[in-house]
Amino acid sequence: MNELDRLLANLDPDIVPGEFVFTHGEPGGPRPDDRDVRAMVQEEEGPTWVIERSVADALGLGYDYVAAWVTLRVHSELAAVGLTATISARLAEASLSCNVIAGRFHDHLFVPFDRQAEVLELLDELARQNR
Numbered sequence: 001m002n003e004l005d006r007l008l009a010n011l012d013p014d015i016v017p018g019e020f021v022f023t024h025g026e027p028g029g030p031r032p033d034d035r036d037v038r039a040m041v042q043e044e045e046g047p048t049w050v051i052e053r054s055v056a057d058a059l060g061l062g063y064d065y066v067a068a069w070v071t072l073r074v075h076s077e078l079a080a081v082g083l084t085a086t087i088s089a090r091l092a093e094a095s096l097s098c099n100v101i102a103g104r105f106h107d108h109l110f111v112p113f114d115r116q117a118e119v120l121e122l123l124d125e126l127a128r129q130n131r
Contacts, residue, residue, distance in 0.1 A: 007083050008083070008129075011124075011126065012073035012127075021061075022065060024046055024048050024049065030059040031049075065110075066114075068112070070110075070111060070123070075106065084100050094118065
C-alpha cells in the first residue's frame with residue numbers, strides 16, 4: 001500500500017457542526033471578532049474570513065456560498081501528493097464543489113451545506129475502495 005492509498009483508506013471524515021461562509025471586509029467596515037474567525041486567508045484585496053453564517057448575518061457581511069465543514073481526520077503531511085486531487089476529482093464527478101484548506105495536521109473541506117450527507121457517503125466509499 002502506497003502513501004496515497006493509506007491516506008485515502010483512512011480519511012475518517014467528520015462534520016464540524018454549523019453553517020460556514022467565506023466573507024470579507026471593507027476598510028473601516030464591520031469585522032468579526034477574532035474568536036469568531038475559524039480560518040483566514042490574507043489576499044491582495046483584503047482578508048477572507050471563514051466564519052459561521054449566523055455571525056456574518058449579525059454583522060451584515062455578504063457571502064454567496066453556505067458550506068458544511070468536513071475535517072478529514074487522517075493525519076496528512078503537507079507534502080503528501082495526490083490526496084486533494086483525488087478527493088476533488090471524486091466530488092467533481094458528482095458535481096460537488098469543494099474548497100480545501102490544509103491545516104498542519106488535517107485537510108478541511110468546505111462543501112455545499114445541503115449536500116453534506118452525499119459528500120460523506122462519497123468519502124466513505126473512496127476510503128472503502130482503498131482498503
